[in-house]
Amino acid sequence: MRRRRFLDCIAAVGLPLVGAHASAAAPTLRVGLTAVILADQAAFLARWSEYLSERVGVAVTFVARDSYQAILDLLFAKQLDAAWICGYPYVRHQAQLRLLAVPLYQGRPLYQSYLIRTRGAANLNGWSDLKGRVLAYSDPLSNSGWLVGQAQLRAAGLGPQDLRRSFFAHGHSNVADAVASGLAQAGCIDGYVWETMHLQKMATVAATQVIWRSDFYGFPPIVVRRDDPNAALALLGQTLLRMHDEPGGQDLLRALNLGGFAKPAPALYDSIRSLVKLVHGAHA
Amino acid sequence: LISFIPRLPYRIQVPTGLAVAVTVSVLMVSIVAARISERTARREIVVTVQRVITLLAAQGRPLLVAEDTFRAYALLRNTAALLPDADKGHTRAAILDADGRFLAGSDPLRLPTGEQALGVSVNARLLPRAKDVTTPRTVAAADGSLSLLQPILSEDEKVIGFVLAEVDAATFAPDWMALSKPGLIGAALAILVLGPLGWLAGRRMAQPIAQIVRSIALIGRVDPAKVRELLPTVADIELGQIAGAVHRLVGEMVANQANEQRALAAERLAAVGRITAAVAHEINNPLAGLLTAVRTLRLHGDAPDTRLRTVDLIERGLHQIGTMTTALLPQARVEDRCLSPNDLEDVMTLARANASTHAVSLDAARELGADLLVASTVFRQVMLNLLLNAIKAAGEGGQVHAALYADPQTVRFTVSNTGRAMSKTELQQRLGTEGGNDPQGFGLWICQEFAIRYGGGFEASDPSAISPPFSTSLSFWLPNRHHHDDQEVAAD
Secondary structure, three states: OHHHHHHHHHHHHHHHHHHHHOOOOOOEEEEEEOOOOOOOOHHHHHHHHHHHHHHHOOEEEEEEOOOHHHHHHHHHOOOOOEEEOOHHHHHHOOOOEEEEEEEEEOOEOEEOEEEEEEOOOOOOOOHHHHOOOEEEEOOOOOHHHHHHHHHHHHHOOOOHHHOOEEEEOOOHHHHHHHHHHOOOOEEEEEHHHHHHHHHOOOHHHHOEEEEEEOOOEEOOOEEEEOOOOOOHHHHHHHHHHHHHHOHHHHHHHHHHOOOEEEOOOHHHHHHHHHHHHHHHHHHO | OOOOHHHOOHHHHHHHHHHHHHHHHHHHHHHHHHHHHHHHHHHHHHHHHHHHHHHHHHHHHHHHHOOOHHHHHHHHHHHHHHOOOHHHOOEEEEEEEOOOEEEEEOOOOOOOOOOEOOOOEEOOEEOOOHHHOOOOEEEEOOOOOEEEEEEEEOOOOOEEEEEEEEEOHHHHOOOHHHHHHHHHHHHHHHHHHHHHHHHHHHHHHHHHHHHHHHHHHHEOOEOHHHHHHHOOOOOOHHHHHHHHHHHHHHHHHHHHHHHHHHHHHHHHHHHHHHHHHHHHHHHHHHHHHHHHHHHHHHHHOOOHHHHHHHHHHHHHHHHHHHHHHHHOOOOOOOOOOEOOHHHHHHHHHHHHHHHHHOOOEEEEEEEEOOOOOOEHHHHHHHHHHHHHHHHHHHOOOOEEEEEEEEOOOEEEEEEEEOOOOOOHHHHHHHHHOOOOOOHHHHHHHHHHHHHHHOOOEEEEOOHHHOOOOOOEEEEEEEEOOOOHHHOOOOOO
């Protein structure tokens, strides 16, 4: 429902701007959002958009989609100028993408993947217990919501056929929703998203329990096309890096449950690169 | 309650009755409405569920093709809200894959993802196998619940999945609260209005009844005219009949009272006449004997014994007349001596003058087995009356025999005579005329009165028990008590 409300808002605010980009000359920066954050908060996004627009000097708008691939498609089609995506698609498309900024979560540009279960399901305590169960993933291009899970299932000696069923829930919050309702007995979810939902006391998270935490991986970055010459993007990057220095920026960061943004280095995502090799090698 | 209500006043009975009637009516209407509602609701529920299934089949087809469990779940969760009683968990829906396994269900805990649904028992319902469901199916369970199945077809008519909807029996159960709520509100309003109105109506109904009751209670205690004044004038037919009946009753009572007054006055006059006649009769009876004694005194008064005996006889005769006239007064208490054998002689003496006049043979006998403890005046008068009556009945040349008997219990005087016979029945008929209409019968009537008054008897003997040549025998007796003054008057 939140997603539906959000999409309605985006349809009212963001999409017309995307459509206008092709024909209007007014400078605008369009930033794509995915399930790496709780993007279903129109009021917050409006405030953040206003904050960034004032400092960058051009209108900054947000465009959300419930799949990473859709955002990537828009980005590569030059319908978007920047996108907040997961580390896994960045690694997959790093030749075409440039890191603009990376969030700091609990002081570091790192996060974890969680395996969650329905609260009270005492006989499900780890990956090896998933045999014959239903497992929910977030997105096929999500590191925490798919790639980590694939590696762990492999490590537990389980293949896709050992699960009763698995499905993509099209977003981390939907994974929590699916597990809470019993649609799936377990789910792979972004640890930052789960903790933020927990912080906001969302009912769906309260009905779930974390039964496993992964190693730390590079936090989902904000990326731009490597060949995009738009000078405003540099201003956008500098504004993001300075957000934690201003009270207005701090308020927005607090709402995002983040400490700030930092200048990322490609090496931050080496662990994901290793995971990709592991999983894709296994698949091969 | 039924037996208790009639004991309540009308101003309580009427509103209570109205309230009970309204409540019972609401109850009956609610029951009938529930039955009708149950039938129509079942049809409507099934139609609604079928519409939801049609919607799910259309919207779920691309999700089924994409095996998109979460979006199928989101669709089911939102669409299931259209199902009746979904909020209570009584209905649920699911999308199944081509093998009949749950792709997603609106209630994942009861419709678990990935588990087999068709061909097995799910939630205590055995559903048909997937290959047997090529058209919409409705499976009714014994408990009244329903499972509706609709295949989802590809564009080339191949079954690629199913929509399943489960409707629990509770969904079809009448919602008594909802059904009875309007009726109960109406009943409450009706009672609110009918209560005071019923109270007033009850009071209005009871008022004339209470007035009639008060009037009836006064009958006999106040003037009937006053009773009539108090009787209400009512328009109600039944109450009017009651009031009319009371009117007639009072009228009849007035008439009866007047008749009783007249009868009492007549009775008093008759009683005075009877007493007067009786006094005259009782005085007249010994007069003939006394006159004979006077003649005897005149003729033989020179002889001292004869004079003395005759004077004594006259004295006793006069004394008897005096005592007798007093005794005939109903409230008088007479100071009298006990009967003695000489009294029989006196009476025989007084009667002989009459007997000789009628040429009747007269004799007497006595058998005294005990003292004579009866009042002399009464017994003398009875003996004289019976003797004179027998002499008269015997007629010229007839015979009369008198006998006085005494035992510890009774003193009896029997007079037998020849001539016309008098049976028991004839004696009773004679006495029944009360003598007042027949001056000739006063003697017998007085005997009867004395017998009743002093606890004795007076009767005629059965003809078969009478010794020849006599044809009639009358017997008078009184209890033989210690002293006549101690005798209690048996009748007054």
